[in-house]
Amino acid sequence: ATSSGAAEGGAVAAPPSSDGEGVSSAFRIPPRKRDPPGGKRDKSKSGRKIGGGGASGPSTPRRQSQRRQLQSHVRRVPSQRAQPQTQQGGRRKVKWVKTRAEILAFARMEFAAAAVRTVLACLLRAAVTLLVAAEAEGSGEDGSDEEGASGSGALLRSVFPSGWVRQIGPLLSAPAAALLFLLPSKAARGISPGFAFAFPPLLILLRRWFGGSVPSIPCRVGETVMGRLTPRELAVVVPVHFLGAIAGAALVCWALPGVLSIAVVDPIIYSEGNSWLYDLAWEVAANAAFAVGMLVLPELCRLNRLPRSATLLLALYPLFNVAVDASGKASTFGPDVVYALRCVTRREEVPIGQSPHMLGPILGGALGGKIMTWFFPDE
Numbered sequence: 001a002t003s004s005g006a007a008e009g010g011a012v013a014a015p016p017s018s019d020g021e022g023v024s025s026a027f028r029i030p031p032r033k034r035d036p037p038g039g040k041r042d043k044s045k046s047g048r049k050i051g052g053g054g055a056s057g058p059s060t061p062r063r064q065s066q067r068r069q070l071q072s073h074v075r076r077v078p079s080q081r082a083q084p085q086t087q088q089g090g091r092r093k094v095k096w097v098k099t100r101a102e103i104l105a106f107a108r109m110e111f112a113a114a115a116v117r118t119v120l121a122c123l124l125r126a127a128v129t130l131l132v133a134a135e136a137e138g139s140g141e142d143g144s145d146e147e148g149a150s151g152s153g154a155l156l157r158s159v160f161p162s163g164w165v166r167q168i169g170p171l172l173s174a175p176a177a178a179l180l181f182l183l184p185s186k187a188a189r190g191i192s193p194g195f196a197f198a199f200p201p202l203l204i205l206l207r208r209w210f211g212g213s214v215p216s217i218p219c220r221v222g223e224t225v226m227g228r229l230t231p232r233e234l235a236v237v238v239p240v241h242f243l244g245a246i247a248g249a250a251l252v253c254w255a256l257p258g259v260l261s262i263a264v265v266d267p268i269i270y271s272e273g274n275s276w277l278y279d280l281a282w283e284v285a286a287n288a289a290f291a292v293g294m295l296v297l298p299e300l301c302r303l304n305r306l307p308r309s310a311t312l313l314l315a316l317y318p319l320f321n322v323a324v325d326a327s328g329k330a331s332t333f334g335p336d337v338v339y340a341l342r343c344v345t346r347r348e349e350v351p352i353g354q355s356p357h358m359l360g361p362i363l364g365g366a367l368g369g370k371i372m373t374w375f376f377p378d379e
Helices: 002-009 062-083 100-139 152-159 163-182 200-209 216-224 229-256 258-264 276-304 309-317 317-321 336-343 358-376
Strands: none
Touching: 002 152, 100 163, 100 200, 100 229, 100 258, 100 336, 152 229, 200 276, 200 309, 216 229, 216 276, 216 358, 229 258, 229 336, 276 309, 276 317, 276 358
């Protein structure tokens, strides 16, 4: 009976004896292994179990190595998604968000760059003012009809001793006239504030000091349009540049002598004779050309092994003579400068008629960024 049952249905296990053993090892069927209570499933599409035998079989060294590789791949996915990705056309789009510490470090760097730029620009403006005063003293003139040059001889005598001015002043008039001849005509007459506050060699120097970014709002807006900065970073850059410009102007006003400091931080007041749209159009055009020149020409100079500062100064030289209002005054290439000088001298807020000179540099920087995206992409 036992042999016939084995022939029909296979081996049949005998009931265990009293001592717990079967009838024979030849007829013993191994028990089926069940999943452990702690068995887990991974998050992959295969749906296989991790941590137990189950239907997929016992956990072998090969399966364990495959499970470790799968888990390490799952852990690497967030870090790969956090990296900046490149879109078509060479425009880089950053998808990750900086931490609070990184944003604060970025804001401190931008604040320092804006403050140092304002201090050095005010000193350059003071040097040009003294050159104009020395020329006027040597020629025997006490002033000029142009705005910003009135009473230059009296300014020089108030800063230096009067005896020294009477003796050495005429000797300095010829070198002062030669230096003023090299400057743009409107800068020598005091109606080109952008020559001091957006001096290209100064911006190139600050770019080397502060991590490769030009401390200028039109340039930073252009970099945002190109994808180099995120909108969140631009939202930090703009108010920080305004605060840095105010801090730098206040420091210069406190450090320089009274009369000279008043002349250096004198507010930039534009004429309202032209229409609002006309002044805005000239501001946008001038600042777009300035942003393109400051961001593109250094790379072209590097490729062609040309001096950057001299080439930039010669290329952007005509922009400092472009009139953006009815009186012929040139652009400042930065709305933060216009506001900072008014804030330090406690003048009234910028009126609506002069708002094109605050809005124009921002729109001009955006237009310059579009031009660089079309014709000078990063990749």
